[in-house]
Amino acid sequence: xxxxxxxLETFEKYLAQTLFPDEPELLYAPIRYSLAGGGKRLRxxxxxxxxxxxxxxxxxxxxxxxxVEVFHNFTLLHDDIMDNSMLRRGKPSVYAxxxxxxxxxxxDAMVISAYxxxxxxxxxxxxxxxxxxNQMALEVCEGQQYDMDFEQxxxxxxxxxxxxxxxxTSVLLAGSAMIGAxxxxxxxxxxxxxxxxxxxxxxxxxxxxxxxxxxGSDQWTKPVGGDILEHKMTxxxxxxxxxxxxxxxxxxxxxxxxxxxxxxxKIETVLEIYNRHNVRHLxxxxxxxxxxxxxxxxxxxxxEERTEPLRHFARSLxxxxx
Amino acid sequence: xxxxxxxLETFEKYLAQTLFPDEPELLYAPIRYSLAGGGKRLRxxxxxxxxxxxxxxxxxxxxxxxxVEVFHNFTLLHDDIMDNSMLRRGKPSVYAxxxxxxxxxxxDAMVISAYxxxxxxxxxxxxxxxxxxNQMALEVCEGQQYDMDFEQxxxxxxxxxxxxxxxxTSVLLAGSAMIGAxxxxxxxxxxxxxxxxxxxxxxxxxxxxxxxxxxGSDQWTKPVGGDILEHKMTxxxxxxxxxxxxxxxxxxxxxxxxxxxxxxxKIETVLEIYNRHNVRHLxxxxxxxxxxxxxxxxxxxxxEERTEPLRHFARSLxxxxx
Numbered sequence: 001x002x003x004x005x006x007x008l009e010t011f012e013k014y015l016a017q018t019l020f021p022d023e024p025e026l027l028y029a030p031i032r033y034s035l036a037g038g039g040k041r042l043r044x045x046x047x048x049x050x051x052x053x054x055x056x057x058x059x060x061x062x063x064x065x066x067x068v069e070v071f072h073n074f075t076l077l078h079d080d081i082m083d084n085s086m087l088r089r090g091k092p093s094v095y096a097x098x099x100x101x102x103x104x105x106x107x108d109a110m111v112i113s114a115y116x117x118x119x120x121x122x123x124x125x126x127x128x129x130x131x132x133x134n135q136m137a138l139e140v141c142e143g144q145q146y147d148m149d150f151e152q153x154x155x156x157x158x159x160x161x162x163x164x165x166x167x168x169t170s171v172l173l174a175g176s177a178m179i180g181a182x183x184x185x186x187x188x189x190x191x192x193x194x195x196x197x198x199x200x201x202x203x204x205x206x207x208x209x210x211x212x213x214x215x216g217s218d219q220w221t222k223p224v225g226g227d228i229l230e231h232k233m234t235x236x237x238x239x240x241x242x243x244x245x246x247x248x249x250x251x252x253x254x255x256x257x258x259x260x261x262x263x264x265x266k267i268e269t270v271l272e273i274y275n276r277h278n279v280r281h282l283x284x285x286x287x288x289x290x291x292x293x294x295x296x297x298x299x300x301x302x303x304e305e306r307t308e309p310l311r312h313f314a315r316s317l318x319x320x321x322x
Numbered sequence: 323x324x325x326x327x328x329x330l331e332t333f334e335k336y337l338a339q340t341l342f343p344d345e346p347e348l349l350y351a352p353i354r355y356s357l358a359g360g361g362k363r364l365r366x367x368x369x370x371x372x373x374x375x376x377x378x379x380x381x382x383x384x385x386x387x388x389x390v391e392v393f394h395n396f397t398l399l400h401d402d403i404m405d406n407s408m409l410r411r412g413k414p415s416v417y418a419x420x421x422x423x424x425x426x427x428x429x430d431a432m433v434i435s436a437y438x439x440x441x442x443x444x445x446x447x448x449x450x451x452x453x454x455x456n457q458m459a460l461e462v463c464e465g466q467q468y469d470m471d472f473e474q475x476x477x478x479x480x481x482x483x484x485x486x487x488x489x490x491t492s493v494l495l496a497g498s499a500m501i502g503a504x505x506x507x508x509x510x511x512x513x514x515x516x517x518x519x520x521x522x523x524x525x526x527x528x529x530x531x532x533x534x535x536x537x538g539s540d541q542w543t544k545p546v547g548g549d550i551l552e553h554k555m556t557x558x559x560x561x562x563x564x565x566x567x568x569x570x571x572x573x574x575x576x577x578x579x580x581x582x583x584x585x586x587x588k589i590e591t592v593l594e595i596y597n598r599h600n601v602r603h604l605x606x607x608x609x610x611x612x613x614x615x616x617x618x619x620x621x622x623x624x625x626e627e628r629t630e631p632l633r634h635f636a637r638s639l640x641x642x643x644x
Contacts, residue, residue: 023464024464024467024468024471026467026470026471027463027464027467078426078427078430081422081423081426082423082426082427100403101403101404101470104400104403104404104426105400105404105463105466105467105470107430108400108429108433108463109460109463109464111430111433111434112433112456112459112460112463113460115437115452115455115456115459116456116460118452119449119452119453119456123445123448123449126445126448126449126452127441127445127448130437130440130441130448130452131441133437134434134437134438134441137434137437138431138434138435138438141349141427141430141431141434142345142346142349142431144427145346145348145349145427146346148348148423148427149346149348
C-alpha cells in the first residue's frame with residue numbers, strides 16, 4: 001500500500017504535468033505561480049485517501065484531486081482581491097504581483113481549468129462527480145458571501161458562525177472526500193459518512209485556527225492577536241459576546257479602534273474578557289468534540305488498519321500526535 | 323415546426339424558471355438582475371437553431387442553451403469590473419450597482435451555475451458537451467486577455483486583431499452552435515461546418531459593430547465616434563494604421579489625447595484619415611466576405627427550407643433584410 005508521502009508525491013507530479021498553455025502569458029503565468037506556491041494539498045490528499053479506502057488504482061482519482069486543488073487556488077486568487085490581501089503563503093499574492101484585473105481573469109481561467117480536469121473522469125462517474133463538484137463550488141461561494149455579510153453585521157450568533165465556517169471551510173473538504181469515495185465505488189451510506197467526517201474535521205480545524213490566532217502555540221508561526229486587531233468574527237469573539245454583559249460587549253466591539261492603546265494593550269484587553277468567560281476552554285471543548293466525532297465516524301467505515309491513513313491525515317491536520 | 327419567436331419564448335420561460343436560491347441575497351440577486359436584463363439571447367438562440375437543424379425535441383437542448391447564456395452574462399459581470407463600465411444594456415452594471423466584490427463573487431457563482439445547468443444533459447452527451455463548453459470558456463478568457471494586452475501595445479497587426487475578435491466574440495457563438503449540433507446527433511463534419519458558420523458570422527458581426535461605431539446608421543442608437551475617442555483598437559483603426567504614412571500614424575495615435583480639439587473635431591480628424599485610405603469600403607468588403615462565407619457554409623448543411631431559420635438568424639443579427 002502506498003504511504004501518504006508516496007501519494008502526495010504522485011499527486012505533485014501529476015499536478016506539475018497538468019499543462020497550461022504558454023500564451024497568453026499574462027493569463028496562464030499567474031495560474032502556474034499560484035499552483036507552484038505550495039500549500040498543504042489538504043483537499044486533494046483527502047480526496048485520494050478517501051478513494052484509497054475503497055479503491056486501489058490511485059491514478060484514476062488524480063484528475064479529480066487536481067481539480068479540487070485548482071478550484072481551491074482559484075478561490076484564493078479572488079478572495080485575495082476581495083480581502084485586499086497582498087501576501088499568500090509568505091509570498092506576494094497574484095493580486096499584489098499582477099494587479100486586480102489579472103487576478104480576476106486568471107482566476108476565471110482557473111475555475112474553468114478545474115472543470116477541464118474533470119474531462120478525464122470515466123464517463124460512468126462523470127454525472128455524479130460533476131454534481132458533487134458543482135454543489136461544493138456553489139457552497140464555497142455562499143460561505144464567502146456570508147463571511148462578507150458578517151463584517152457588516154452588529155450581531156452574529158454562534159449557530160450562524162458555525163454554519164458559515166461549515167460552508168467556507170468544511171464544504172470543500174467534504175466535497176473532496178465525497179468525490180474520492182464515489183470514484184472508489186463506495187455506497188451512498190459510506191459517502192454520506194465520509195462527508196460527515198470531513199465536515200467535523202474541517203470545523204475542528206477552523207476552530208483551532210481561531211484559537212491559535214489568539215492564544216498561540218509552539219506550531220503557530222504568525223503573530224498572535226491578528227484576529228483581535230482586525231476585529232474578525234471568530235468563534236472566540238462570538239462566544240465571548242454571547243456570555244458578556246452589555247458593557248463588556250461594548251469593550252469587545254470598540255477596543256480594536258481605540259487610538260490610545262498599543263496593539264499589545266488592545267490584545268490584552270480583549271483576552272482579559274475572553275479569559276473571564278472561559279472562552280479558551282469552551283473553544284477547546286468544541287474542538288475536541290468535533291475531532292472525536294470525526295474519528296468516531298471512521299470506526300464505522302472500516303477496521304483500524306484500513307482507516308489509519310485517514311486517521312493519520314486528521315491528526316496531522318490538527319498538529320496532534322494521537 | 324416552431325418559429326424563431328416560439329423558440330425564443332420557450333427559452334425565456336426556461337431561463338426564468340431556472341432556480342437560484344434566495345439566500346445569500348447579495349450573492350444571487352445580482353445574478354437574477356443580470357439574467358433579467360435582456361440582451362438578445364444570441365448564443366442560446368444559435369444553440370437551439372443549430373440543434374433544430376438535426377433534432378426535433380427542443381426541450382433537450384434548453385439546459386445547454388441556458389448554460390451558454392449564464393456563462394455569457396458571467397463574462398459581462400467580470401468584464402465590467404475590468405473595463406470599469408458603469409452601464410450595461412442601458413442600466414447600471416452589477417459592478418456599479420453592488421460594487422466590485424459582489425461583481426466578482428456573484429460572477430463566480432454564475433460560472434459555476436452555468437456548469438450546474440450541464441447536469442441536466444443526458445449522460446451519453448455529457449462528456450462531449452463538457453469538453454466543448456470548457457474549450458469555449460477558456461478561449462473566451464484568452465480573447466479577453468489578448469484584448470487587454472492590445473491596449474498596452476504600440477502596434478497591432480490586422481491578423482492579430484482578427485485572431486483576437488475570433489476568440490473574444492466568435493468562440494462563444496461557435497461553441498453554442500457546436501453544442502446544439504452535438505445534442506442533435508450531427509456528424510463530426512456537420513459540427514465542424516456549423517462551427518465555421520458561427521465563426522464567420524461572429525466576425526462579420528464584430529466588424530460591423532466596429533464600422534457602425536464610427537460611421538453610424540439608422541439602426542445605430544449609440545453616439546457615433548465612441549471608439550475613436552477611446553482610441554480603441556478596431557478593424558478600422560488597425561487598417562488605417564497599416565495604410566498610413568508615419569505622420570498620419572502619429573495623428574491616429576495622438577488625436578484622442580489632444581486638449582485643443584472638441585470631441586467632434588477629434589472624430590472628424592480621424593475619419594478624414596480613414597476616408598483617405600478607403601477604410602469604410604475595406605471594412606464593408608471584409609464584412610460581406612465573412613457574411614457570404616457563413617451563408618455558403620449553410621448550403622452544404624441542408625436545403626434552403628431546412629436551413630432558413632439559421633439564415634434568418636444570420637440576417638437579423640446583421641440587421642439585413644436579405
